[in-house]
Amino acid sequence: xxxxxxxxxxxxxxxxxxxxxxxxxxxxxxxxxxxxxxxxxxxxxxxxxxxxxxxxxxxxxxxxxxxxxxxxxxxxxxxxxxxxxxxxxxxxxxxxxxxxxxxxxxxxxxxxxxxxxxxxxxxxxxxxxxxxxxxxxxxxxxxxxxxxxxxxxxxxxxxxxxxxxxxxxxxxxxxxxxxxxxxxxxxxxxxxxxxxxxxxxxxxxxxxxxxxxxxxxxxxxxxxxxxxxxxxxxxxxxxxxxxx
Numbered sequence: 001x002x003x004x005x006x007x008x009x010x011x012x013x014x015x016x017x018x019x020x021x022x023x024x025x026x027x028x029x030x031x032x033x034x035x036x037x038x039x040x041x042x043x044x045x046x047x048x049x050x051x052x053x054x055x056x057x058x059x060x061x062x063x064x065x066x067x068x069x070x071x072x073x074x075x076x077x078x079x080x081x082x083x084x085x086x087x088x089x090x091x092x093x094x095x096x097x098x099x100x101x102x103x104x105x106x107x108x109x110x111x112x113x114x115x116x117x118x119x120x121x122x123x124x125x126x127x128x129x130x131x132x133x134x135x136x137x138x139x140x141x142x143x144x145x146x147x148x149x150x151x152x153x154x155x156x157x158x159x160x161x162x163x164x165x166x167x168x169x170x171x172x173x174x175x176x177x178x179x180x181x182x183x184x185x186x187x188x189x190x191x192x193x194x195x196x197x198x199x200x201x202x203x204x205x206x207x208x209x210x211x212x213x214x215x216x217x218x219x220x221x222x223x224x225x226x227x228x229x230x231x232x233x234x235x236x237x238x239x240x241x242x243x244x
Contacts, residue, residue: 010213019052025227109137132156139182155225161235
């Protein structure tokens with residue numbers, strides 16, 4: 001990420017990789033592309049990251065000028081728009097070499113996590129974790145990635161800004177990445193505990209500025225995947241964090 005002076009830009013730029021074809025949205029092709037275009041032309045378009053697209057359906061978006069993060073459900077031919085690939089759990093990492101500038105290997109949040117993270121690091125890839133259902137092991141994943149200096153991606157179950165009874169919140173995830181104290185940050189459910197303005201991102205009585213935030217985004221949390229763009233953006237608006 002480029003250096004920015006505004007903490008909101010540092011924290012939120014390119015945060016949401018948009019996956020409108022995927023559940024629970026599961027939009028049909030034309031509706032998915034229209035929704036992504038609406039996000040690209042919105043006042044919060046700086047929050048938009050890559051378009052997440054199945055490898056098996058790249059032929060359906062020939063001519064679309066859009067950076068892609070491709071989910072590997074099939075082989076695909078070289079495409080300059082593909083900036084990242086996302087491999088499912090248990091994928092053979094050796095076959096992923098040189099597929100894209102960024103390779104994300106999804107890891108299961110189970111007892112084999114440390115071994116799988118070491119394998120991902122050995123290949124110079126990046127881990128990806130699925131947050132659907134609010135897995136209790138997510139703090140462990142974040143701690144291990146931080147310790148091993150692995151930039152990561154998170155997906156699934158992160159539509160809401162703050163944690164709910166069943167899911168983690170994306171502000172919680174950002175706070176965990178920025179401040180540490182992963183278990184406490186992920187458990188925080190008081191909206192008054194978070195504040196974001198041009199100068200700082202606050203959690204409780206702790207705050208960081210744009211330079212430190214940008215470094216966290218560069219070295220820790222790369223992005224989150226979401227089938228909806230406007231649901232999380234709307235919650236940021238309700239909290240007074242958007243528009244700029």
